[in-house]
Amino acid sequence: MSQAGTEIIRVSGHAGSVPGAGLNREFQVCKLIDTTTCIGCKACEVACLEWNGYPFTQTTFDNSYQTMPDTAWNYWNLIRFDEYEHPDHGLMLLMRKDQCMHCEEPGCLEACPADGAIVQYANGIIDFQQEHCIGCGYCMTGCPFNIPKFSPTARKVFKCTLCNDRVSVGLEPACIKACPTGCLHFGTKPEMKELAETRAAQLRDVSGFSNAGVYDPSGVGGTHVIYVLHDATRTEAYGGLPANPRIPWTVQVWKKPLKWLGNFAIIGGLLGVFIHYLRFGPKIIEGDDEKPAPTPSASQQPGEGGKK
């Protein structure tokens, strides 16, 4: 929800050009989340609520350190907590800060039919513009990460903005600001990618996590939120982080081939009946074109009168 209109490079449900097309000066931003140094303190959850002005809600205790089962329309940032029995490392307490991943190829934006309701900025942030949102929820279908959440009262969909309002004035996101362990970093995508790879190599070479790696899934074109994981081959263990997220294939078929096939068929149908009329004209019964027999009783039939 920012005013940085000229830096918009992609707009949902939009016909015609976009204001930031071809813009090349903006840094691609990135949030790095090192799950191996997260202690699950939830300072980022609190900072997110504080900055975005949402009230604290009742937490759910389910024999877990997790605040609630899922993110919510007014709770965009949730540390997912899992006790995981790893074959090599024994019991692991996995903590993953879950929020919008800010995909380079965003399924939410792809699926959205409302002009301007979802935008992609040149710096990579995906932002919902609720004043243009029609509340259809197609973004929820397009998202492979279960992030957009519907507000039953506003009848609009909300999600993490990557603190676009802070980033656009040169501040780091609120969650980054609050993190006490330094497991959260914010910078340009190349910087963060390099830092993440360095950390993953350290985990592999020094700490014995031979499968440590960086999560920057290519199925959605890469993301502007990346993870360092102890074991990048077991992403699902981290609160259901999908191993290879993609926009659902039905959404892709619907928005690309089916759309063009459908448009072609509709226009073809309209042209077809028009040309048919030009070529063959109407079917007319000779001397009988809807005119009633000229009998006096014709206009007196109950319910069926008034013909011409």
Added chain:
Amino acid sequence: MSDGQILPSGRVLRYAFHERLIHWVAALSYLYLLLTGLAFWSPWLFWLAVVVGGGTVARELHPWFGLVFVTAVVLMFRMWGAQMHETAVDKQWWDAIPHYIRNEDEQVPTAGRFNGGQKLLFWGFFWGGILLLLSGLVLWFPNWIPWNLRYLRDVAVIVHASAALITIGLFIIHVYMGTAMERGAFGSVIRGDVSANWAKRYHGIWYKQIAGDPNVRK
């Protein structure tokens, strides 16, 4: 049954009042669904949603109009379903479809109350309506679909669009034939009656039935 009757004027009552009413409930609700649905279908047509009250209003009302439309379709099924089974004459009618298209109607077998094309339209809208209803219910409440059942949403978006496209194709042909192509057809669904010649030409089996010819009744 509302099969029609021959009026004292000699014209033929083709659709009774309740048939015409239900037809137009379906037609007008479908028109609203079409305009708003096309708005959601393509960014190039999003202005259609603006014309009918804005995208948010369109999203709110589209499902309700959908319920009205499906209700009308169900009533049509109750009225006409029994008359919509394909007969041998319909197969002959389809075989003669090139003649029908070229307006060589004397080479087209005369039909019962509904010809093969009308039966296709009816079943297309009936099954299309069912698919649109089922997928539409999912799309109405996407936030009620739990994450582990998300395939329902995935399937719904493509089923809804595909079924809608099929009905749009039928709709274009239906409206063209009912208004421009076949003189007399529009009157039958507005005022209810057609000329006797019209009835004999296109629906001769039906005409003989309501005229009381005992040789024709099955």
